[in-house]
Amino acid sequence: MTPMSPGQDMSNGTTNMMMNMQMSFYWGRKATVLFSGWPNNNLGMYILAILFVFFLAMTAEILSNQPPIKRGTNPLVGGLIQSCVHFFRIGFIYLLMLAVMSFNVGIFFAAVFGHTLGFFVTRSRAISVANGEDQRSVSDTIKV
Numbered sequence: 001m002t003p004m005s006p007g008q009d010m011s012n013g014t015t016n017m018m019m020n021m022q023m024s025f026y027w028g029r030k031a032t033v034l035f036s037g038w039p040n041n042n043l044g045m046y047i048l049a050i051l052f053v054f055f056l057a058m059t060a061e062i063l064s065n066q067p068p069i070k071r072g073t074n075p076l077v078g079g080l081i082q083s084c085v086h087f088f089r090i091g092f093i094y095l096l097m098l099a100v101m102s103f104n105v106g107i108f109f110a111a112v113f114g115h116t117l118g119f120f121v122t123r124s125r126a127i128s129v130a131n132g133e134d135q136r137s138v139s140d141t142i143k144v
Contacts, residue, residue, distance in 0.1 A: 022103045031104040034095065050106050053099050054114040060092040061118025065126075 022031075029046035031039060033053070039045030063085055069078040100111050 025103050025105050025108070027105045029106075031102050031107065033099050033102050033104065033107055046106070049099075050110040053096065053107050054110040054117075056092050056099075057096055057111045057114025058118035058121070060089055060096060061115045062122055063089040063092070065119075065122035 029039065029043055030041045031046065031049070033039060033049045039049045066082075066085055069082065096111050099107050
């Protein structure tokens with residue numbers, strides 16, 4: 001009996017089309033991210049994959065911190081808008097999960113940094129809006 005090679009079926013020894021997946025973190029451009037053959041050991045495509053994951057994570061984080069619906073909005077319209085945003089956010093998060101499951105360190109860091117920058121953007125915006133409201137109320141009390 002000969003030892004099994006990757007891609008061989010255990011039942012009858014025939015070769016099938018199995019994919020070999022990396023099962024531990026590794027660094028390098030030889031990765032499969034989301035689609036078979038992408039980035040295909042090409043440095044330019046690997047950089048594109050890293051940028052894609054980065055912006056996908058940033059967008060998912062920004063969508064998760066959406067502002068509340070304004071008063072007076074029709075409940076049906078407000079619910080529809082929030083459902084659409086939720087649909088895209090969850091879709092982006094699942095795509096990120098699949099990308100990180102490639103176990104490529106570059107892809108992992110791109111996802112973490114994208115989430116971090118998206119969080120920073122939304123929180124700094126919320127803080128500036130809160131500070132703007134605080135300054136407006138302070139200036140109103142000074143005028144009185």
